[in-house]
Amino acid sequence: xxxxxxxxxxxxxxxxxxxxxxxxxxxxxxxxxxxxxxxxxxxxxxxxxxxxxxxxxxxxxxxxxxxxxxxxxxxxxxxxxxxxxxxxxxxxxxxxxxxxxxxxxxxxxxxxxxxxxxxxxxxxxxx
Numbered sequence: 547x548x549x550x551x552x553x554x555x556x557x558x559x560x561x562x563x564x565x566x567x568x569x570x571x572x573x574x575x576x577x578x579x580x581x582x583x584x585x586x587x588x589x590x591x592x593x594x595x596x597x598x599x600x601x602x603x604x605x606x607x608x609x610x611x612x613x614x615x616x617x618x619x620x621x622x623x624x625x626x627x628x629x630x631x632x633x634x635x636x637x638x639x640x641x642x643x644x645x646x647x648x649x650x651x652x653x654x655x656x657x658x659x660x661x662x663x664x665x666x667x668x669x670x671x672x673x
Contacts, residue, residue, distance in 0.1 A: 576639030582655035
């Protein structure tokens with residue numbers, strides 16, 4: 547059984563993923579990419595918490611996810627890359643003035659978040 551604190555993070559990830567889809571459908575592409583990042587970020591926090599690990603910054607969560615899941619092979623290393631690239635798109639989507647997140651990038655980030663959700667759920671169901 548998944549502990550309540552991890553379930554809470556999974557619920558945030560689910561809500562964030564739904565919000566990303568709504569933003570895509572509404573034409574808010576940059577903001578959609580940001581929500582896809584948050585989907586993956588919450589999932590990363592949940593996975594790390596399953597190992598008793600918590601962190602106070604985004605960069606620490608991303609680094610720890612790479613160390614604990616990508617480098618060890620617990621999850622495909624592509625998910626670490628997705629998380630890094632999605633964070634960059636978050637920054638462009640929210641703060642970029644010269645560059646914009648393209649429709650294709652937003653849809654790709656949304657797809658990454660969906661793959662990440664499936665992999666995280668499979669892992670958490672095993673532990």
